[in-house]
Amino acid sequence: MNTLASLTRAQKAAAILVAMGKPSASRMLKFFKQEELKALIEAARLLRTIPQADLEQIVAEFEAEFMEGAGLLDSADDMNAILTESLSPEEMNAIMGRGGSGMQEVLTPVWPEMQRVDPARVADFLNVEHPQTSAVIMSKLAPSAAANVLLALEKPLRGEILKRMMSMGVIPDSATQIVENQLRSRVLSERANKDISAGQSRVASLLNEMNKDQADEVMRDLELEGTSDLDGIRARMFSFEDVVFLSQKARVALFDGLSTETLTLCLRGAPAELAEAVLSSISARTRRMIESELGQGADEVTMSDVITARRAIASQAIRMSLEGAFELPSAQSAA
Structure with a gap:
C-alpha cells in the first residue's frame, strides 16, 4: 500500500483521475500534454490502493474540489483502460514514444480569450460549476472582466464565490491547467459558432462612443445592408439623450448618488426636454x-468635458440594466 508522504505529484494526479472514473477522466485526458500523459501512465503503474482519507487529502492539496465521493482504486489497469478508450492508437504511440514524432499542439492562451466572452455566457458556465472552480476562474480574470461576470451571477452564488476567493491560497499549476482545459473545450470552442452576444456587445460599445445621430446613422446603414442580429446590438445601446425614454423610476435610480458636478456638466447645452427629464428626477x-x-x-468648461460626463452616465445606465435595475429603452423596442 502506498503511503501519502511517498507519493509523487504525478502519482497523486493519477490517483485523482482514476478515482474520477472513465467518463470524466476520459474528457480530462484529451487536454493533457504528451509528456504529462506519459508521466501519469508511469505513475499509475506504481500505485496500488489508496485509502479514502488519503485520497481526500490529495484532492485538498489541489485546492479545486473538482471531484466528490471518490473511492478506493487500483490504478495501473484502470489508467490503461481509460487511456485506451479515450485516445487513438496513434496518440497512444506518440505518448509512449513508440514511433512518430509525437503530438504537437499549440494552445491559445485562455484568459485573454475569456475576457472577450460575453459576461452572461461566462456566468452561465459558472452556474453549473463547483463554486471552488468558479473562484479559480474569477481569480484569473482581469478585475474589470470578473466584475461584469459577478454582476451576471445570482446573489447566493456570487457570495459563495467571493468567500472562496478571499480564502484561496496559491493555486497549483495542475489545478489551473485542468480549469483552462475545461474552458477551452466548453466555453471557447463553442464561442465562435454559438455565442454572438460578445460580438454584439463589442459593436454596441463602439456605437455608444459616438453621438446619438452618428450611431443612428450607422445602424440605419447596417439595416439597409441586411445585417442580421441588429436587435441584439440595439438592446445594448444607450446614449445620454435616451434618458427621456426611461421611466421616472429608472431615471431616479440612475441619477441617485451621482455628483452635482457630473449632472451639471451633462446638462450644459442640453435641450429643454432632456434637461427637464433629468431635473425632475x-x-x-x-x-x-x-x-x-x-x-x-462656465467659460472654462469644454465640450469634451460635457461629452465625457454624458458618456459616464450612459455607461452607468448600461451597467445598471445588466444588473436588472431597469430595462433600457432600446431593449424594449427590440423585444
Missing part, C-alpha cells in the same frame, strides 16, 4: 443647485 435641493450653476455659465 433629482431632489428639489439638488435641482436648485444645478439650475443656479447653469445660470452662471
Whole structure:
C-alpha cells in the first residue's frame, strides 16, 4: 500500500483521475500534454490502493474540489483502460514514444480569450460549476472582466464565490491547467459558432462612443445592408439623450448618488426636454443647485468635458440594466 508522504505529484494526479472514473477522466485526458500523459501512465503503474482519507487529502492539496465521493482504486489497469478508450492508437504511440514524432499542439492562451466572452455566457458556465472552480476562474480574470461576470451571477452564488476567493491560497499549476482545459473545450470552442452576444456587445460599445445621430446613422446603414442580429446590438445601446425614454423610476435610480458636478456638466447645452427629464428626477435641493450653476455659465468648461460626463452616465445606465435595475429603452423596442 502506498503511503501519502511517498507519493509523487504525478502519482497523486493519477490517483485523482482514476478515482474520477472513465467518463470524466476520459474528457480530462484529451487536454493533457504528451509528456504529462506519459508521466501519469508511469505513475499509475506504481500505485496500488489508496485509502479514502488519503485520497481526500490529495484532492485538498489541489485546492479545486473538482471531484466528490471518490473511492478506493487500483490504478495501473484502470489508467490503461481509460487511456485506451479515450485516445487513438496513434496518440497512444506518440505518448509512449513508440514511433512518430509525437503530438504537437499549440494552445491559445485562455484568459485573454475569456475576457472577450460575453459576461452572461461566462456566468452561465459558472452556474453549473463547483463554486471552488468558479473562484479559480474569477481569480484569473482581469478585475474589470470578473466584475461584469459577478454582476451576471445570482446573489447566493456570487457570495459563495467571493468567500472562496478571499480564502484561496496559491493555486497549483495542475489545478489551473485542468480549469483552462475545461474552458477551452466548453466555453471557447463553442464561442465562435454559438455565442454572438460578445460580438454584439463589442459593436454596441463602439456605437455608444459616438453621438446619438452618428450611431443612428450607422445602424440605419447596417439595416439597409441586411445585417442580421441588429436587435441584439440595439438592446445594448444607450446614449445620454435616451434618458427621456426611461421611466421616472429608472431615471431616479440612475441619477441617485451621482455628483452635482457630473449632472451639471451633462446638462450644459442640453435641450429643454432632456434637461427637464433629468431635473425632475433629482431632489428639489439638488435641482436648485444645478439650475443656479447653469445660470452662471462656465467659460472654462469644454465640450469634451460635457461629452465625457454624458458618456459616464450612459455607461452607468448600461451597467445598471445588466444588473436588472431597469430595462433600457432600446431593449424594449427590440423585444
